[in-house]
Amino acid sequence: MKTEAEIIQALQTAASLTPSLTVTQYQRWSQGQNAPTFLDILSVYGTWTNALKASGLLEIRRYESQDMIQALRLASVEEGRLTSAQYRRWASGRSVPSLGDIINHFGSWSLAVKAVERLEEEHFTVQPSKDKAEIVQALYEAYRVLTPFNAITYQKWAKRFNKPSVAKVSRRFGSWKRALCELGIHEMTDQK
DSSP: OOOHHHHHHHHHHHHTTSSSOOHHHHHHHHTTSSOOOHHHHHHHHSSHHHHHHHTTOSOOOOOOHHHHHHHHHHHHHHHSSOOHHHHHHHHTTSSSOOHHHHHHHHSSHHHHHHHHHHHHHHHHHSOHHHHHHHHHHHHHHHHHHOSSOSHHHHHHHHHHTTOOOHHHHHHHHSSHHHHHHHHTOOOOSSOO
16 A cells, blocks of 8 residues: 555656646556556545645636636537537546536536537527616606606606616626616606
């Protein structure tokens, strides 16, 4: 049985020959050498990942959901419809979430793909510039004709004339008040 120091030295030596050391690469490298076997490594560290972390070869990086979605979108653009194997190959050597990171975060590969597809569908069914222009026009029009002008009177007016709702305004701008502030419109509670 090899010591932890011997295992770490062997892992670091093997890793110096490749950008990201896999079990298969380590096993090929260690054949015919007096190096710890993969089973020696597992008996000390429990998992390959733990061994890589202990030897300083695995950068522990926490990815946010948006990082994962961005990586999946980019891979999809470059590779077309993605399988998990295609993503793993695409991600190799890049500073992006690993397949394991994505599966751990979303629960499965298929759930990750569905999440991205759902976001894409929401994104492409809304035409942002047209949508915003329609909201801006409606707000200015309502501001000219409503007395007093506020979220309640606007909502009634918007429903009557089939204009964007207060909820839609809030989604597009972040909030009702932010929309008004951005457009230089002030709510009024009494006559103009």
